Structures are given as C-alpha cells and as structure tokens.
Amino acid sequence: MGDVLRVAVVGAGGWGAQHARIFSRRRDTELVGIAGRDPGRTAARAAAFDTTPYTDLDTMLDEARPDLVTVCLPNEAHFEPTLHLLRRDVPLLVEKPLVFSLDEADKLLAEAASRGLFFAINLNHRFAEPVARAKAAIDAGELGDVVFATWRFGGEPNFGTSPHANLIETQVHGIDMLEHLCGPIDSVAAQMTDMTRPGTYTTLAVALRFSSGAVGSLVGTYDSSYAYPGTHLVEVNGTRGRLLIEDTVKRLTVSAAGDPTRRVWEAGYFDDEARTFEYTFDRHVERLLGAFRAGEEPPVHAREGRRALALAHAIIRSFEEGARVAV
Known part of the structure; x- marks a missing residue:
C-alpha cells in the first residue's frame, strides 16, 4: 500500500456516483476501476470518471489490484458480492443496509473477523x-x-x-x-x-x-x-x-x-x-481513510449495520x- 491508495467501486447506480466522485477527486486516492452488472452503464460511469469498467469482480481485483473496495449495489443484492470480496481478502466499505438477513450479517462479520479485515459501513448521517x-x-x-x-x-x-x-x-x-x-x-x-x-x-x-x-x-x-x-x-x-x-x-x-x-x-x-448532504459521505471517507492508513478499526464498523x-x-x-x- 503506497502513499496513494488504490480504490475500486462496485456499483454503477445513483449513489455509486458519489463513491466514484470522492475517490477520483482526492489527491491521496486513485480510482482504479468501477464494477457493475450492466456493461453499458458501467462503461459510461467509468468513462465519466476516467477509469476502467469491469463486469467481473475477480477480473477487477486481479487487474486493478485495489487496496480498498467500496460496495454500492441495490439494497437487496449486497450479500453475495460482499462475501466474495471478503473471501478474496479485500478491505471493504459497504453501503447500508449491510444485508436484510441476520444470518447473512453474521456470516459476513465472521468472515471479515477471521481474516482480520477492515470492514466499514457508510452510515453517513x-x-x-x-x-x-x-x-x-x-x-x-x-x-x-x-x-x-x-x-x-x-x-x-x-x-x-x-x-x-x-x-x-x-x-x-x-x-x-x-x-x-x-x-x-x-x-x-x-x-x-x-x-x-x-x-x-x-x-x-x-x-x-x-x-x-x-x-x-x-x-x-x-x-x-x-x-x-x-x-x-x-x-x-x-x-x-x-x-x-x-x-x-x-x-x-x-x-x-x-x-x-x-x-x-x-x-x-x-x-x-x-x-x-452528499458531503457527509466525504466527511466519513476522510475519517475512514485515516483509520485505514493507521491500521485502526473504521469509524463506523460493519457491526453497526448488524446492530441496526x-x-x-x-x-x-x-x-x-x-x-x-x-x-
């Protein structure tokens, strides 16, 4: 992990644009890829932020080599991609809600804990x-x-x-x-x-x-x-x-x-x-990156998503x- 963190975004929807905006504009991060399910929309989003589009998570991880991945997918589609990324030993920032099922939440938290991974959730209010x-x-x-x-x-x-x-x-x-x-x-x-x-x-x-x-x-x-x-x-x-x-x-x-x-x-x-309102997320990211670089827990750990x-x-x-x- 160098002075400039390599960050990839999973999700090409509306709020995903805020993820891309933040990490493409900061001087201490580089937006190295955007992964999405729809090839056309993903390509358009990646072009708008001058990065590479992907439709496969493993290809993105292997080629872009991100230090941190953020997940911003439709609310009921969080579990499988998040679990897959954790099993690839990827530090994560995920959007709320964590998931809809407590069993799924427990599986994600256990996976992250067993690997000692940084696992944050964006409760930006x-x-x-x-x-x-x-x-x-x-x-x-x-x-x-x-x-x-x-x-x-x-x-x-x-x-x-x-x-x-x-x-x-x-x-x-x-x-x-x-x-x-x-x-x-x-x-x-x-x-x-x-x-x-x-x-x-x-x-x-x-x-x-x-x-x-x-x-x-x-x-x-x-x-x-x-x-x-x-x-x-x-x-x-x-x-x-x-x-x-x-x-x-x-x-x-x-x-x-x-x-x-x-x-x-x-x-x-x-x-x-x-x-x-959108800049409440920028404020969260500022705190989050400080914790990530220092090897500390995130300011809002994913377990807070499980609690809610x-x-x-x-x-x-x-x-x-x-x-x-x-x-």
Whole structure:
C-alpha cells in the first residue's frame, strides 16, 4: 500500500456516483476501476470518471489490484458480492443496509473477523455538521439527562422485494442515529401500515425505550416526499435543555430549559460543504481513510449495520406479535 491508495467501486447506480466522485477527486486516492452488472452503464460511469469498467469482480481485483473496495449495489443484492470480496481478502466499505438477513450479517462479520479485515459501513448521517455538534452538546451534558428523543424521516419510496424496505434500508439511519446520540435501545413496540401498497409496509411508528431509562419514537415513511419542508427531524429533550436537528444538514437549534433564547447553527454563505448532504459521505471517507492508513478499526464498523438490522428485526417482530420486544 503506497502513499496513494488504490480504490475500486462496485456499483454503477445513483449513489455509486458519489463513491466514484470522492475517490477520483482526492489527491491521496486513485480510482482504479468501477464494477457493475450492466456493461453499458458501467462503461459510461467509468468513462465519466476516467477509469476502467469491469463486469467481473475477480477480473477487477486481479487487474486493478485495489487496496480498498467500496460496495454500492441495490439494497437487496449486497450479500453475495460482499462475501466474495471478503473471501478474496479485500478491505471493504459497504453501503447500508449491510444485508436484510441476520444470518447473512453474521456470516459476513465472521468472515471479515477471521481474516482480520477492515470492514466499514457508510452510515453517513452521523457526519453531518448538526449531528456532530448535537453529539458534542449531549456528551458535554448541556441537555442534562436525556429523557426522550424523536426521529422522523420520509420521502419517495425505493421499493425492492422486501415488505420492510422502508424500515431496513431507509430508517436504518434513524435507528443508528438515535443510538449514536442517546445510547442503546433495549426494547421496541411497533405499528405499521400497508394501506397504500398492500403487502409492503410503507409507514411505521415505533415506541422505543433506551437502556438509560429514556424513551423515544421513530416515524419513518415512504408515503411522503423529499420535496416537503421538514422532511427530517431529530429532537432530543433532556432535563436541562433540548436540541433539534432539521433536514440532517440544514440547522441545529439548542435551547436551555426556561430560557426563550436559542443557540442556532446554520451553514454560512460560503460554507457549501456543510450544507450539502452528499458531503457527509466525504466527511466519513476522510475519517475512514485515516483509520485505514493507521491500521485502526473504521469509524463506523460493519457491526453497526448488524446492530441496526437486529433492531429492525425486533421492530418487525413487535408489529407481527402485537407486543413490546426486548432487544
């Protein structure tokens, strides 16, 4: 591994373009290949980023010799390619969700652990400026003891074959975010509806209990629109104050109990980086490459994807059984 890391991207879809953008533009990485299933689309994507297209993973690995591979495939197509890459001893950054099955998640984590491989997942909401500042405020005790927290997020659907795509591939960010800010969730009670697409649960509401004794809620939906104002909201309320995160990168507001004044962060006029959602991924990559070069664990290990999946399965079980489920 030289000063310039050789990186290959698996996936030529929409978000895969963000992977290609980042690794083709950094001075300390070289984008050495893009692998995809569709030859035409893969060739076009590779041409756009001045690299080599591949339609076979082994050919890419043998010819491009990447130091790190990133995986950005359709949500329900992660397992086999990820397992294959791990068995080729390739360090990986994979997109969320890790997989849809806990058994598959365990197989991937065991394979990576047995080979001592760097295995990261992109839960990039953590790296938004309002989220980083919110985490610092909570950790500094500005809110006192957290009493309740809320996540609400929804927009246009991204349907697959799973009836729980909204939960597992979209609200995974909410599950991860609430635990990132407030600590472990120890039980869940869920309601879901398939009224707009029978057999597919497009909207869900979950009551949460944290190990700390705090409570929370998660509302996630495909029956909304990203065009609506207030698409995303996180509220954390403590004994001494409250904070609100709006639209992930838009605004953080911190208030002290009993004080009508507020402290607000918003990106300044020239700060396009902090106001741009896609650049939360750039921030993650910056941290990730530092850890990779230092031989450390990634800032968000793939086991965090497994944790979010375990909570998602507990939510599904709660809905199906009509009962609160311990995690």
